[in-house]
Each structure stands twice: as structure tokens, then as C-alpha cells.
Amino acid sequence: MNLPAQPASSVTASHALPLARLLNHTADAVQAVRAGQSLNAALANCPAAARPGTQALSFHALRWLGAAQALRTQLAPKAPPPKVDALLLTALALLWPQAEAPYAEHTLVDQAVDAARQRARQSAAFVNAVLRRFLRERDALVAASLRDPLARFNHPLWWVDRLRADWPERWQAIVDADNQRPPMSLRVNARRSDAAGYVARLAEAGIAAEAIGAQAVRLVQPCPVTRLPGFAEGDVSVQDAAAQRAAPLLIGTGLAPGARVLDACAAPGGKTAHLLELADLDVLALDSDPARLTRVHDTLARLGLTAKTVAADAGSPASWWDGRPFDAILLDAPCSAAGIVRRHPDVRWLRRAGDIAALAAIQARLLDALWPLLAPGGRLLYCTCSVFKAEGQDQIDAFLQRQAGATLADSPASPGHLLPLPDNADERPVHEISVAADGFFYSLIEKTA
Numbered sequence: 001m002n003l004p005a006q007p008a009s010s011v012t013a014s015h016a017l018p019l020a021r022l023l024n025h026t027a028d029a030v031q032a033v034r035a036g037q038s039l040n041a042a043l044a045n046c047p048a049a050a051r052p053g054t055q056a057l058s059f060h061a062l063r064w065l066g067a068a069q070a071l072r073t074q075l076a077p078k079a080p081p082p083k084v085d086a087l088l089l090t091a092l093a094l095l096w097p098q099a100e101a102p103y104a105e106h107t108l109v110d111q112a113v114d115a116a117r118q119r120a121r122q123s124a125a126f127v128n129a130v131l132r133r134f135l136r137e138r139d140a141l142v143a144a145s146l147r148d149p150l151a152r153f154n155h156p157l158w159w160v161d162r163l164r165a166d167w168p169e170r171w172q173a174i175v176d177a178d179n180q181r182p183p184m185s186l187r188v189n190a191r192r193s194d195a196a197g198y199v200a201r202l203a204e205a206g207i208a209a210e211a212i213g214a215q216a217v218r219l220v221q222p223c224p225v226t227r228l229p230g231f232a233e234g235d236v237s238v239q240d241a242a243a244q245r246a247a248p249l250l251i252g253t254g255l256a257p258g259a260r261v262l263d264a265c266a267a268p269g270g271k272t273a274h275l276l277e278l279a280d281l282d283v284l285a286l287d288s289d290p291a292r293l294t295r296v297h298d299t300l301a302r303l304g305l306t307a308k309t310v311a312a313d314a315g316s317p318a319s320w321w322d323g324r325p326f327d328a329i330l331l332d333a334p335c336s337a338a339g340i341v342r343r344h345p346d347v348r349w350l351r352r353a354g355d356i357a358a359l360a361a362i363q364a365r366l367l368d369a370l371w372p373l374l375a376p377g378g379r380l381l382y383c384t385c386s387v388f389k390a391e392g393q394d395q396i397d398a399f400l401q402r403q404a405g406a407t408l409a410d411s412p413a414s415p416g417h418l419l420p421l422p423d424n425a426d427e428r429p430v431h432e433i434s435v436a437a438d439g440f441f442y443s444l445i446e447k448t449a
Helices: 019-034 039-044 048-063 065-075 082-095 105-119 121-136 138-145 149-153 157-166 171-178 195-204 243-251 270-278 290-303 355-373 393-402
Strands: 185-188 209-211 216-219 236-238 260-263 282-287 308-311 326-332 374-384 406-408 416-418 440-447
Touching: 019 039, 019 048, 019 082, 019 105, 039 048, 048 065, 048 082, 065 082, 065 121, 065 138, 065 149, 082 105, 082 121, 105 121, 121 138, 149 157, 157 171, 185 195, 185 270, 195 209, 195 216, 243 270, 243 326, 243 374, 243 440, 260 270, 270 282, 270 290, 270 326, 282 290, 290 308, 326 355, 355 374, 355 393, 374 393, 393 406, 393 440
Parallel strands: 260 282, 260 326, 282 308, 326 374
Antiparallel strands: 185 216, 185 236, 209 216, 374 440, 406 440, 416 440
């Protein structure tokens, strides 16, 4: 029997779709991530009508995948075929933790068995037996699983070890934060309105929100952008509060009108747009991926803003630079994305321990390649959405040792590492936003000669 999906409020899904069908799409996404594909790419293969519900269930399943793997190992020590294993892991993740289960447990099991009949008919009895045993023996199985660090932390062990080394007093709080659902924050277009005015518009539309800065708004509950007043017209954009620090930091005490600014890794264009919302600048938005650069075009077009865009490798200036120095450079460098795991729960399962050193080498190459393009007295803002020190403070410490003419800017002060924790935002505030947000690193460097 295919029941319509009727999830709890924490999971958004289409009520018109059978839950068994959503479970199969979610299992496909989990299977793809375990095979090394990003969740975004996996969801692109999902039928449009099923995509919102599949995304919500996939986020939940991937946040609790470590626990699900430990449980499945107890319940079925010999792993079933990947197609069946992905469905089992999905169902187990949705059943545990019990307080966050989006469906009644017997409904979930019944629908998982229906999904198994569609997915691999011969496995339906096996799936039914495994899941019903879990319900019968839940307490003992959970207690045994929690002795496994993978189940306890729901992160790869190398990831936990790195956090422990970098943040010995706060690593477990970071791990816990990674497993929470992220808030939805908005950036109000400064050329159109401010946060207080937009919160009033949201209230008129029946959407509860609070102003968390002059241009920053946080919704009480996430909602589709199609419900946001003026979104299509460019009045507002979706952007986490931590990412909203970049443009004010780079503009600092004020770039002159028409100042030349390079956004070196611009896609999808949120920081490019924010710079142009705050000041009249001559911005070059660069990205190595032409397909991703189209997202920059789309973002700027929606907001009614203009920048020159070029598809090129920022680390090879000879192929695109015209020889005129920039007054400011924003380098939002490729990184592990370890600071935005709550927003992209697949990242922790896709990264490998060796990736961090490889990414740090790319970051160093970009810093060294772009530094000569900056005018004397100019500023380069280096940022990553990572909480790993190898991609943040360690990277900048090494850069300052290599470059005699580079120094940390005094005003505004660089915030350094921002952790995704409730008490983190007040440690070294850099502008008016003072709420916990995604994990980021920022360093503003001035060229003295």
C-alpha cells in the first residue's frame, strides 16, 4: 500500500507523492553520495515533483548516516547490494534519532518495504525483517552502536580528529552543530530597502522573521523563495549571515567610486552582488567554470546589477589580466566546505583526509598568483567556508611569511575563524551582524608596498 507522504514539520515534502516513492528517490541520492557524487548532482537526476521532498529526506539521512551505518552493521553484518543497502540506511537514519523521526515508525517501515518491492523485489522480506528487528530491539542496538565513534559523531573519524586537533575545547560542539538544520538568512538589497523594512513586508505576507543586521534578516522558518516578497524583482537574496561579512569587510572604510575590484572565485555570485549593492564599483567577476559563471549572470540580472564576467583560472593571470592593478581583491578560495556541513551534509562523506592538503596547496597558489595584481595600499580579503585551520589561519600565517609587503589590516579587523556556534559571533565582531552563522574564515590583508 502506497501512503501519501505526510511528514512532520521538520521535513518538507509533497503530500501528493507516495512515501515509498520518496524513499526510493532518497535512497538513490544516498547511494550516489556513497559512490562519490555530490548531493546536488544526485538531486538533479530526481523528478522535479519529487525533488523538494527527496532533498529534505536526503538531508536528514545524510546527517545521521554514520549512525545508520553502525546500526546496519549490527543488524546485517554482511552488507547487502548497494541498491538495497542505500534504502536500509535511509530508513534507519529516518528512524533514529527517535525524537527527530519525520514519520511514525511503523508507517516508515511499511513504506520502506513497499519501496524495496519497487527497488529490488527479492529484498523486501529482508528489509522488513531488519527494520522490524530494529524496532523490537531499538534500545540495545542504539546503545551498542553509540560505542562506535562513527555513530556517535556522524562524521568520518579523520574529520573528527582534525577538529579535535584544531579546536580541542570546542570540537564536539562543532560536530553537534553540523548535525542541526541550518537557519534561512536573507540579504536585503541595500539599493532598495533595509532589514527593518523588509521584515515588515514579510510580516504582511505572513512570514515571521527578525532583523539581525542593517541588511540581514533571519526567517523563523525556512520557506521557498517564491514566497519571499520582491525576490524575483531583486529586493532580497538568500545568503547566510557569515557570508554577508565579506563585502563590508572588503569595502572597509570606503573604496572610491569606480574602484577596480576582482572577485576571483565568484560563482554563484552572492558576494559579487553584495559588493555592488553597497558601492559603485568596477567589478570583474572571475570563475574557472563557465557553467557556474552563468549563475553569476543570473544573480546579477535578477538584482539589476552589472559586472564584467570572465571564465578563467584565477591562478593563471597571464590568460585574463589586462595589466591594470586592482584596488581590492576578494578571494573566496576553493576549500573543504567544512564550515557549511549543516547546509551541505553530503560534504563530510565526500571528502577524504588527503583533500585538505591538496586544497591548501590550491589556496596558496591562488594567493601568490593574485597578490602581484593588487595595487600598493590595496586590500585582499581571503576567505573560506571552512573551520579547518590548514585552510584558514595556518594558510594566512604562511602567506604573511612569504610576502614582505603584506600585513593584516587594522580597520576593519579580520575576524579570523568563525565557528558555527551560538557564542562565536560575539568573539571578534566585524560589523553589525551578531548571531551564530555558518563556519567561515576571513583575513583582510593590506599591501604596504
